[in-house]
Amino acid sequence: MEVTLTKIKGIYLIIFSILLFFMNYGLSASTLRYAVGTELETIDPSLASGVPEHNVLLSLFEGLTSYDPKTSLPEPGVAEKWESNEDATVWRFYLRKNAKWSDRKPVTAHDFVYGWQRILDPKTAARYAYYLYGVKNANEYNTGKIKDPEKIGIKALDDLTLEITLVGPTPYFPKILAHYATYPLPKAVIKKYGDKWTQPENIVSNGPFVLSERILNQHVKVKKNTHYWDSKNVKLDEIIFSTIEDKETNRRQYLSGELDWIDSYSINPQYVPKYSKRNDYHQYIYIGSYFYRFNTTRKPFSDPRVRKALSMSIDRKKLAKYITKGTYLPTNAYVPPALDNEYNKEAPQGLKEDLKAAKELLASAGFPDGKDFPPFEILYNTLEQHRDITQAIQQMWRQNLGIECKLFNQEWKIYLKSEHTLDYDVARAGWIADFMDPINFVDMFTSDSGLNDTGWKNKKYDNLIEKARHTGDSAERNKFLRAAEKILIEEDLPIMPIFFYTSRNMVSPKVKNWYNNPLDVHPYKHMYINQ
């Protein structure tokens, strides 16, 4: 007996000491380790569609413009300068001569033409193709109405001059050009390797970094691209994007120093009261809205008075403070103020909370004190935080209006289906801007929009959006957009605004040149690690 036990102890000790010996925390000094929160679907810019993909692609590619790290506004990228005609429908971009791919070939206007044709090609079946629908004939080509890609409004006048013709005036156009859907692509490489062109041994990219390793559910490693035109200003040697999906694991890795940076995805609101006093915790207003959709094709939600009454009878400040722990900001409006300062100056404020008026509205709709109000369900996608918010709202409606509702959660894909097919009464929803312009929020609710999902149709609203789309003058355009938002949140309320999102990041103090910004997009170019 004793012999076996001693042996085991011995084996244990040997294994343990070997393992301890192999432990090694050493990393080169300028490696940034950042948890993007989930596995990436792809690193093909034409096929990408999510925020984590964006965060990684930002290191690998560069569009015509890139993001200013403090304001998120466009600064020159591959394009050195640009100009447009008077009504902002035709744009010319002048590319810098020294922009190079990681295989040393120059980045030319043709690479952009190819990239845009590829994402719009119906065969690519890209989810983000709609992003370029503002370009002449882009929609028509993507949906197969025209077959010739040369007819799309993007032309290379010569190797370094790109001309883009748009459907309507788009004064904000440069703002959308730092997005991955607009990146140039290496035609020869894609033709040669097909599906496999994004593998580390094949990929050629034009950003500050190149892909060096990708292990699913572990990490994506990128290293400095020495052929990048501005490589002398790139200070990091390597970035490791951790793609581990567990929030708690990421948070613990950050606390133990195995990660330098975690973002909103990995910081659960429950920890915010604890971390908000730390100097490495950064919270900033974000360009996203949290709201409820009403199914306006179902009674009683077809009646705007009912929708208004519901919206006016919840205490958003309380929700924000106690349920979201201050990670969301209460709002009666829909377009986030961080999007555009000009728009924001006279933006509609929405309906104020007013219990008395809400009760009157409900009574005038035929439900005095909530009597005879049919029972209904609030649909949300399965997530603890949505449940907590929904429960609180359920209680507020019961107390304030005397109406009863049930909670109903569905797993993400089923929830999407229910929303798209209008198979719900009231549904939780959220939207995060693709680019910094209010139109990105308000054009969701036009009659023919694929994002409407409320069954709500309003001709006046459609007209206002249409007018905004055809106005080159910013001030004029903002007027139309504000009028549209006013219908949305003060007159008709197919949706009920609740919160604005905030971005949350925890960044190790040794990471320098990291800034809060409204898009929560952080170019890696100038970041560095100070040991």
Place this chain on the structure above:
Amino acid sequence: MIKYTFKRLLAIIPVMLLLSFFTFIMIHIAPGGPFDTERKLPPEVMKNIEKKYHLDEPLLKQYLRYVGSALKGDLGPSFKFPGTTVSGIIRESFPKTMLLGVCSLILALIIGVTAGTIAAYYQNSIKDHISMSISMIGICIPNFVMAPLLVLIFALYLNILPVAGWGKASNLILPIFCLALPYAAYISRLQRGGMLEILRQDYIQTARAKGMSEKRIVLIHAFKGGVLPVISFLGPALSGILVGSLVIETIFGIPGTGRFLVQSSLNRDYTMVMGMVLFYSIIILLLNLLVDIIYTFLDPRIRYE
């Protein structure tokens, strides 16, 4: 014996066919598809995607097409991760799950068998009670509680082990330990039971009467019979560890197969779900067969005809 093995192998075929058929039907019936997103795609684009992945064909035809290529060893492309294949993902991730599983099982065996044997030999003594109480705790504390606890102690407070990750030997210690613990506990109880039964047998008495040393009796004569229940548990244990490593893989950020198994059905990644289910079932079926065969070698009374 060979005939028996062959028969069992043949029986796997109808099992796999039925399994693949029902999995295929179920995942297709589930609401929502692999390409549903917040923004509804234009119908023309959707059509193109469906054509690319043959989702526009009748279900039965899709099924037959799938079985056809699966037989050739091609489990299809992943819908969720364009550019990767299901076979490729399994090839890359399964060795990691396997390494974790096998190491855990070995550790569980070392701890469990030793503790069980000690407990049986010193039945109803303090040694017995202590080791059985500890094993009870091991069975009762789920590893999603044990793992964060150990991380807290060893990684965050003592700072001697990493929180998560893969690639360094130190990354393996906590996950292997957490995964092994409940199995070690279970094995120790099995071993104790098995040993107790054997130690009461006549032939052990005979051995004692002949003056054989206690050490020899317990470690050689009794052990061989006493370990049988543990051996029969090994098959289910290994498959349990392989399938169940999901929680540990998640907590410790290990890029193994477990995550794909669960994530694929949430993503409605049809080919991935099919691939994972088929792969895991084959493993489980083969492991069970292997255990049955090992059994005949250990217990001469068992014969398969």
